[in-house]
Amino acid sequence: MPSIVRVAVDLALNREFDYLVPDALRDAVQPGVRVAVPFGAREVAGWVTSVLKSSERTDLKSVARVTGERPYLSAPLLALARWIADYYCAPLENALRTMLPATVRSKGEAFREERVIEPLPKSWPRADDWDALRRRSPKQAAALERLRGAEPLSARELLAAGVSDAVLRALAARGWVRIGKRNLRRDPLFGQTLLRTEPLKLNPQQTVALDEVRAAIDADAARVLLLFGVTGSGKTEVYLQAIAHTLAAGRDAIVLVPEIALTPQTIERFRGRFGDTVAVLHSHLGDGERHDEWHRLLNGQAHIAIGARSALFAPVRRLGLIVVDEEHEPSYKQNESPRYHARDVAVMRGHFEHCPVLLGSATPALESWWNAQKGKYRLLRMPQRVDDKRMPTMRVVDMRREAEQTGRMSIFSRDLLEAMQRRLIQTEQTMLFLNRRGYATHMLCPDCGYVAQCDQCSVALVYHREAGELRCHICGAVRRAPERCPECQAPTVKFTGIGTQRIEAAVRRLLPKARVARMDADTTRGRDAHRRILNEFRSGAVDILVGTQMIAKGLDFPNVTLIGVMNADSALHLPDFRAGERTFQLLTQVAGRAGRGALPGEVIVQTCSPFHPAVQAARRMDYEGFCDQEAAMREELGYPPHGRAVCIGFRGMDEARVRAAAEAFAAALQPGLAASVQVAPPGPAPLARAKGLYRYQMLLRAPLARSMTKPLNALLNTFRWPRGVSMAVDVDAMDLM
Ligand code: ADP
Ligand code: ZN
Numbered sequence: 182m183p184s185i186v187r188v189a190v191d192l193a194l195n196r197e198f199d200y201l202v203p204d205a206l207r208d209a210v211q212p213g214v215r216v217a218v219p220f221g222a223r224e225v226a227g228w229v230t231s232v233l234k235s236s237e238r239t240d241l242k243s244v245a246r247v248t249g250e251r252p253y254l255s256a257p258l259l260a261l262a263r264w265i266a267d268y269y270c271a272p273l274e275n276a277l278r279t280m281l282p283a284t285v286r287s288k289g290e291a292f293r294e295e296r297v298i299e300p301l302p303k304s305w306p307r308a309d310d311w312d313a314l315r316r317r318s319p320k321q322a323a324a325l326e327r328l329r330g331a332e333p334l335s336a337r338e339l340l341a342a343g344v345s346d347a348v349l350r351a352l353a354a355r356g357w358v359r360i361g362k363r364n365l366r367r368d369p370l371f372g373q374t375l376l377r378t379e380p381l382k383l384n385p386q387q388t389v390a391l392d393e394v395r396a397a398i399d400a401d402a403a404r405v406l407l408l409f410g411v412t413g414s415g416k417t418e419v420y421l422q423a424i425a426h427t428l429a430a431g432r433d434a435i436v437l438v439p440e441i442a443l444t445p446q447t448i449e450r451f452r453g454r455f456g457d458t459v460a461v462l463h464s465h466l467g468d469g470e471r472h473d474e475w476h477r478l479l480n481g482q483a484h485i486a487i488g489a490r491s492a493l494f495a496p497v498r499r500l501g502l503i504v505v506d507e508e509h510e511p512s513y514k515q516n517e518s519p520r521y522h523a524r525d526v527a528v529m530r531g532h533f534e535h536c537p538v539l540l541g542s543a544t545p546a547l548e549s550w551w552n553a554q555k556g557k558y559r560l561l562r563m564p565q566r567v568d569d570k571r572m573p574t575m576r577v578v579d580m581r582r583e584a585e586q587t588g589r590m591s592i593f594s595r596d597l598l599e600a601m602q603r604r605l606i607q608t609e610q611t612m613l614f615l616n617r618r619g620y621a622t623h624m625l626c627p628d629c630g631y632v633a634q635c636d637q638c639s640v641a642l643v644y645h646r647e648a649g650e651l652r653c654h655i656c657g658a659v660r661r662a663p664e665r666c667p668e669c670q671a672p673t674v675k676f677t678g679i680g681t682q683r684i685e686a687a688v689r690r691l692l693p694k695a696r697v698a699r700m701d702a703d704t705t706r707g708r709d710a711h712r713r714i715l716n717e718f719r720s721g722a723v724d725i726l727v728g729t730q731m732i733a734k735g736l737d738f739p740n741v742t743l744i745g746v747m748n749a750d751s752a753l754h755l756p757d758f759r760a761g762e763r764t765f766q767l768l769t770q771v772a773g774r775a776g777r778g779a780l781p782g783e784v785i786v787q788t789c790s791p792f793h794p795a796v797q798a799a800r801r802m803d804y805e806g807f808c809d810q811e812a813a814m815r816e817e818l819g820y821p822p823h824g825r826a827v828c829i830g831f832r833g834m835d836e837a838r839v840r841a842a843a844e845a846f847a848a849a850l851q852p853g854l855a856a857s858v859q860v861a862p863p864g865p866a867p868l869a870r871a872k873g874l875y876r877y878q879m880l881l882r883a884p885l886a887r888s889m890t891k892p893l894n895a896l897l898n899t900f901r902w903p904r905g906v907s908m909a910v911d912v913d914a915m916d917l918m
Contacts, residue, residue, distance in 0.1 A: 184201065184202055184207075185199055185200070185201055185202065185232070185233045185234070185235065185236050185241065186199070186200055186202055186210055186216075186229045186230075186231070186232055186233065186244065187199055187229070187230050187231045187232075187233055188200055188216060188218055188227040188228065188229055188230065188244070189227055189228050189230050189273050189274050189277055190218065190220055190225045190226070190227035190274065191225055191226050191227055191274055191277075191278065191286075192220070192225060192274060193272045193274050193275055194272065194274070195266075195272035195273060195274070195897075195898065197230055197273070198218070198220075198227075199233065199236040199238055199241055200216075200218050200241055200242055200243060200244045201241045201242065201243045201244070202243070202244055203243050203244065206244055206246075206247055209247040210229060210232075210244060210247060211229065211232065211252055212229050212230060212231055212232060212252065212254075212256060212259055213228065213229065213252030213253060213254035213255060213256065213258070213259055214228070214229050214247055214248070214249065214251075214252045214253070215227075215228060215247070215248040215249055215253055215286070216228070216229055216244050216245070216246065216247055216248065217244075217245045217246040217248070218242065218244055218245055219242045219243075219245060224245055226248070226286070227274075228253075228254060228259075228277050230259060230273075251479070253281060253285065253479070253496060254277070254280065254281075254496075255496070255498075257500075257530065257533035257534045258280060258494065258496075258530075260533050261280075261494075261526065261529060261530050261533055262276040262277050262280060263276075264529055264533075265279075265519050265521050265526060265529075266519065267890065267894065268886065268890060268912060269518075269519040269520055269521050269890075269910070269912050270890055270893045270894050270897060270910040270912060271518045271519035271520070271910075272518070275518045275519050276519050276521075279491065279494070279515070279519055279521070280491075280494035281475075281494070282462070282471050282472070282475055282491070283468075284468040284469075284471050284472040284475075285471075285472060285475050285476075293364070293365045293367065293469065294362045294363065294364060294365060295335055295336065295337060295362070295363065295364075295365035296335070296336035296337075296360055296361070296362060297333045297334065297335055297336065297360070297361050297362065297363050298328065298333065298334050298335075298336055298339060298349060298352075298358050298359075298360055299333040299334075299358060299359045299360075299361055300325075300328040300329070300331055300333075300334075300357070300358055301356065301357060301358055301359055302329070304355075304356045304357055305325060305357055318351070320344075320345070320348050321348055321351055321352060323344075324339070324344045324348050324349070324352060325352065325357060327339065327342065327344065328358065333361070333363075335365075336349065336360070337365075364473075366473050366477070367467065367469040367470045367472075367473045368470070368473075369461050369466050369467075369470045369474065370448070370452060370461070375449060375452050375453050375456075376453055377453060377454075377456070378450075378453045378454050380418075380421065380422055380425065380454075381415075381418050383415075383418065383419075383422070384415065384565075384567065386410075386414070386562070386563045386564070386565060387414075387415050387418060387419050387563065389561070390408055390410075390419050390561040390562075390563060391419050391422055391423060391426075393406060393559065393561055394406055394419070394423040394426075394502075394537065394539055394561075395423065395426050397537035397559075398423065398426055398427055398430060398432075398501055398502055398536075398537055399430070400537075401535050401536065402535060402537065403531045403532045403534075403535050403536065403537065403538075404531075404537045404538075404559060405528055405531065405537070405538045405540065405552070405557065405558040405559065406537060406538070406539050406540065406558065406559045406561055407508075407540045407541075407542075407545055407549055407550075407552070407553045407558040407559065407560050407561065408539060408540065408541040408542075408561045408563065409542065409543075409545055409550075409553075409560060409561065409562050409563070409804075410541065410542075410543060410561075410562070410563030410564075411543050411563065411564060411565070411566060411572065411773070411802075412543045412566075412769075412770065412772075412773025412774075413566040413567060413570060413773060413777055414543075414563035414564070414565060414566055414567065415563065415567045416506070416541045416563065417450060417506075419541075419563075420436065420504045420506065420539065420541065421450070421451070421454050423502060423504070423539060424436070424455070424485060424502060424504070425454075425455075427501040427502040428455070428458070428484055428485070430501055431499065431501075432484075432499045432500065432501025432502070432536070433478075433484045433485065433486075433497035433498060433499055433500055433501060434484070434485050434486075434497075434500075434501060434502045434503070434504065435485075435486045435487075435492060435493060435495050435497060435500065435502075435503045435504070435527075436451065436485065436486070436487040436488075436492070436503075436504045436506065437487075437488065437489065437490065437492055437493055437503070437504065437505045437506065437513070437523055437524075437527065438487065438488075438489065438506045438507065439489065439506075439507050439510040439512045439513065440463065440464065440489040440490070440512055441510075441512060441730060441731060442506070442507055442510075443463050443488065443489055444711065444712075444715065444736070445711075445712050445715075446715070446736065446737065447487075448461055448487060451485065451487050455485055457483070458483050458484045458485055459483065459485045459486075459487055460474040460475070460477050460478050460483035460485065460486050460487070460495070461474055461487055461488060462474055462475065462486055462487070462488030462489075462491065462492040462495060463488045463489045463492070464489065465708065475495070475496065478495050478496050478497050479496040479498075481498055484497065489512075490512070490513055490515060490523040493523050493526055493527055493530065500530070500534040500536050501536050502536060502537055502538075502539065503527045503530060503531055503536065503537075503538045503539070504538075504539045504541065505523065505524050505527050505538065505539070505540045505541065506541050506542075507541070507542055508524045508540035508541060508542045508545060508546060508549060509542045509544055509545055509546040509549070509766055511763070511915045511916070514913075514915040517909075518909065520909070520910070520911045520912065520914075522913055522915070524540060524546075524549070525913065527540075540558070543769060543770065543773060543804075544765065544766040544769045544770065544804060545804075546762075547762055547808060547811060547812060547815070547821070547822050548821055548822045550808050550812075550822075551808075551812060551822035552822075570776065570777075571776065571781050571782075572772075572776075572782075572802055573744070573772050573775040573776045573781065573782030573783055573784050574781075574782075574783055574784070575768070575772055575783075575784040575785075575786060575799065575800045575802070576596065576783070576784070576785050576786065576800075577786045577788060577791045577796060577797075577800050578594040578596050578597065578785060578786065578787050578788070578791075579788070579789070579791040580594065580748075580787050580788060580789050581789050583595070583787075592679060592683070592684065592687045592747070593687065593691065593745075594785070594787055596785055597745045597785045597787065598691065600743050600745075600783065600785060601688075601692060601695075601725065601743065601745070602692065604724070604742060604743050605692060605694065605695055605724055607742075608721075608724075609740055609741070609742040609743070609780060610718070610721075610723075610724060610725070610726070610738065610740045610741045610742070610743075611724065611725045611726070611741070611742075611743040611744070611745065612725075612726045612727075612728070612732055612738075612741055612743070612744050612745070612771075612774055612775075613684055613688070613725060613726070613727045613728070613744075613745045613747060614728060614729075614730075614732060614733055614744065614745065614746050614747060614771050615679065615680070615681050615684055615727070615728075615729065615746075615747040615748060615751075616729055616730055616748075616751050616752060616767075617643075617678075617679065617680045617681065617729070617751060618643075618654075618680050618681050618682070618701040618702055618703055618729055619643035619644060619645050619652065619654070619680035619681070619682055619703075620643075620644045620645055620646035620647075620676065620680050620682040620683045620686070621643070621644040621646075621676030621677055621678050621679070621680060621683060622641065622643055622644075622677070622678025622679065622680055623641045623643075623644075623676070623677050623678045624641075624642060624644050624651060624662065624663075624674055624675070624676055625674070625675055625677060626666035626668060626669060626671055626673070626674050626675070627671075627673055627675055628666065628669055628671040628673060629666060629668050629669040629671065631666050631667065631668040631669065633651055633660075633663075633667075635653035635655065635656060635658055636658075637653070637655075637656050637658060637870070637871070637872050637873040638653055638655040638656050638658075638868070638870055638871045638872060638873075639868060639869045639870040639871070640653065640654070640655055640868070642658075642660070643680060644662055644676045644680075645682065645703070646676075646682055646683075646686070647682060649661060649662050650662055655868070655871045655872065656871065656872040656873075679747065679748065681699055681701045681727050681728065681729060682699070682703075684699075684727045684747060685697055685699045685727045688725055688727065692725070695724045695725050696722065696723050696724045696725070697723065697724070697725045697726075697727065698714055698717060698718060698723040698725075698726050698727070699726075699727045699728060700714045700715075700726060700727070700728035700729070700731050700732055701728055701729040701731060702729070702731075705731065711731075714726075715736070718738065719738060721740065730767075732774070733767060733770050733771045733774070736774055737774075737777050738774070738777060738778075739777050739778025739779070739780075740778055740780070741774055741775055741776075741777065741778075741782070742775060742776060742780045742781065742782050742783060743775065743782070743783050743784075743785070744771055744772060744774055744775045744782070744783075744784045744785070745784075745785050745787070746768060746771055746784065746785070746786040746787060746788075747787055748787055748788070749764060749767075749768060749786050749787065749788035749790070749796055750788050750789050750790055752764045752767055753788075753790055753793060753795065753796075755916075756867040757867075757916050758815065758818070758820045759915070759916070761793070761794065761795040761811060762795070762811060764793075764795040764796065764799070765795040765798055765799050765804075765807050765811075768784075768786060768795075768796065768799035768800075769799050769802070769804070771784065772784045772799070772802075786799075786800070794807070794810055794811075795807065798810070819859060819882050820882065821913070823884075824882055824883055824884040824885075825882070825883060825884075825885065825886040825889065825912070825913060826880060826881065826882050826913065826914055827880070827881040827882075827886070827889045827890070827893070827910065827911065827912050827913075827914065828878055828879075828880050828881075828910075828911040828914035829846070829863075829878060829879050829880075829881070829893075829908065829909070829910050829911070830866065830876060830877070830878045830908065830909045830911065831843040831846070831863065831876070831877040831878065831906055831907070831908050832874040832875065832876055832877075832906065832907050832908070832909075833874060833875060833905050833906040833907065834873060834874060834875070834905060835875070835905060836875040838903060838905055838906055839875045839876075839877050839906050840863070840877060841903070842902075842903045842906040842908070843863035843877040843878075843879060844862075844863055845903070846863075846879075846896075846900060846908065847860070847862055847863050847879055849896055849900060850892060850893070850896055853891075853892030853895060853896065854881075854888070854889070854892055855883070855888050857883050857884055857885075857888055858881055858882070858883040858888055858889055859881070859882045859883065860879065860880075860881055861879060861880040861881075861882075862879055863877050863878065863879040864877065864878070864879075865877055865878075866878040880914075886912060886913070889912075890912060893910055897910070
């Protein structure tokens, strides 16, 4: 029976406070429960993190209230929160806040009740009386027929089926049904019909992989398995059967997919196999849906959580398996505090819960591949596509030579255009991929050299022709596109650089018979827009789909036989040590969209750097060769996977203050750093200004994260932060900020 508890209050103070537990709350208070406590003159919410025998303080206040019937955070999740706070140099409260959806933390959402109709067949008319009932009260008879053999049914469903409220009340009055209440479930998939699927008979490579995963599940051990399987090798089927095994062992599972791959198609595959025991957690849910799905997991009504990054913290009861699909995806990194990487935290959750973690990818992150090489992760390979479907062929077109030969820079190479024409004739489908939305990426004046730039960010504005606007893709600022140069008034402003709108327009011009659709952030704003565009494409109502990374991943369209990568260089020349890896992954993922059905696939990659190692390795489909080469290069530079990198960013309105703060911080940090830590001193970030804020950064590299995070945590607690400058620590930074 606790009498004193330690509480992390929701205030990002990075400190915990002790409180007394009043007698009335003793049964309810335990680690992981949500409480309200007095704090100064107010009352704030917080989490009980531990139960104490005594406190150093004598003037303790008392816990005011307990929220919820049971702890929202289990002991392993509390331990995980501490680990996150320490490793990612973030306040514990931020880690705790990240673990719970806002709708669960706040009192904004609660369960909603609905009426249920429970049939009481024992009191129903006997067989001989039915005819009379049908004659006298046909509606009541019909309603009873519907309820025959049924479980308690939601009144909503009966009303939707045409049974009136009056009839329901009449049935209740006669004692034939009971009208009760239960929590309404706001189901994100309400009204969708799902086809139940049965487990497929696995091929030999899947069988070997699944056996290993099953053995790890049975061993209750915190093993990490890396499933390296080409796209279409049947990884998802392995996940599904591994999860079935987990459920059969009486345990729960968590499946993480990147937000962008969290398409209805993906969710349907899991719901189709496991039905209602799947709870979906992602950012497109309504608050009520998210609240209910989360509580279904907490209450043990659902046993599989599927979602993006934050589903990792799903409150499942007895975790038996975590699956991280597309584990190389950069979107697994959260870009606000705590800046955690969901794959790495999944591995830690597995550690605290003694359960295996299954990472899957066709192009594992170099870090994961390296861990497999060192024996930390168990490597499972699935090099063949299901049914031995051939991998698509990839052709690289040198756009500089193309320009020399044709005398002009064009959007489509002759090869790609001809390949598209052929698909149209054969009624096969094409996807065109470009990682830039908008029409033109720059507006410039050829007379005076003026380039339209955002006033708040150090980037050029992007021209959106449909709206006649210039938009900043960093801060969202919008301006009307001018007809004359704002500097010299010349009427000849030009729009250069290519975005998805322009590709779409070019396809419509060059192939007027083709039915074209575009999928990017601009065309998918509505809640259902995603689904609608993909369904149109799937049904064959669209021949050519133009899109950004949204179409690069996870989609499975059997009739797509051609993929055009409009410009492979866009990712290649970013100022980031991962640029080559990203390009390789992207080309390989995109290629995986082609030839999923009976017909062979073809990929045409347009680039001005045809001999870049990442492009060539992707063309040869040589993942391991690429990794060897890339790992050797990173070793020379001391970049991950050889050691760890920490990026520290500084932001503020006043550049001089930002610089001064960065330099003061670097100077204060220096004495605490071991010789093994390499320091790149503070300087302007590659994106030097965004949303009006100047950005500086410094980079630390060292063989062990600890040698950087320990002195950082110490300094963060004591450093007197100058006004007007904020800072962010990014451990294992995925991109330089
Ligand atoms: P991946 O996740 O590796 O890209 P999928 O699991 O999506 O691959 O499998 C690709 C296709 O092959 C899917 O349509 C899937 O239903 C099918 N498939 C997977 N495993 C088998 C199997 N053992 N037998 C027949 N078809 C399979
Ligand atoms: Zn801007």
